[in-house]
Amino acid sequence: MDGVEEKKKKFPPVPETLKKKRRNFAELKIKRLRKRFAQKMLRKARRKLIYEKAKHYRTDYRQMYRTEIRMARMARKAGNFYVPAEPKLAFVIRIRGINGMSPKLLCLRQIFSGTSVKLNKASINMLRIVESYIAWGYPNLKSVNELIYKPGYGKINKKRIALTDNALIARSLGKYGIIYLYCWKRFKEANNFLRWRCWQQGRPDQQAY
Incomplete structure (x- = not known):
């Protein structure tokens, strides 16, 4: 032992x-x-x-x-x-004028970049002023979905990030109650977050989204 x-x-x-x-x-x-x-x-x-x-x-x-x-x-x-109601939303694409003319109010600093604009008397007058530098029209639900899902990008930490997940949207816009791509009640915040690009390489001979 x-x-x-x-x-x-x-x-x-x-x-x-x-x-x-x-x-x-x-x-x-x-x-x-x-x-x-x-x-x-x-x-x-x-x-x-x-x-x-x-x-x-x-x-x-x-x-x-x-x-x-x-x-x-x-x-x-x-x-x-x-006679249906007048459209309340327009989509604007810059088609020319990098040098000499800069529609900064529309945030169209590059050719073939786009943005959404709420239509009223002031915005329509603004569009007419820069009409020779832009192309614009009235989007429907299908075209907006395609613009967001295909070439959709968002501004995250001052960088252009592809929107591949709703978590990216919730992280940036959750404080406004926007947690996914269909929340458009806070139009200004959502539109400032989105970064539209209507052509892949910015050339008119390429297929538009």
Whole structure:
């Protein structure tokens, strides 16, 4: 028995530094797991919110479209003409004039860069002043979606970053309640964030998006 006790006494005790290191590692692991779980729950809640908002917008767009069709049919049936409401949004592309003329108010500093403009009397007059340097028209929902999803870029940390994930939008515009690409209630903030590019290489012979 004495020999066994002597052998047991020969094992060196675990150093306090090693114990502290193991304890810190266990605490760090627990923190990482908690953070990962919190991020997972946040992504899940955000996906659910995006789905609900997208569903709401889809219902609104469908209702607006059906209302337009119904009003046109009623007017035609009564022998009248239905005049739809004037567009409230225009999309402007710079097509010429890098040297000598700079439409800075529209933030069109490069050829084939674009921007969205809310239409009113002042903005229409401004567009007419620079009409020889730009091309503009009225976008529909399909063209706006294609402009955002295909060549869509955003201004993140003063850099032009491709919009590949809603997390990029939520990180930059979440303080305005914008967490995905269909939130346009805060038009000014969303438009300042987006960086439109209507041609891949900025040459007119290339296919436009």
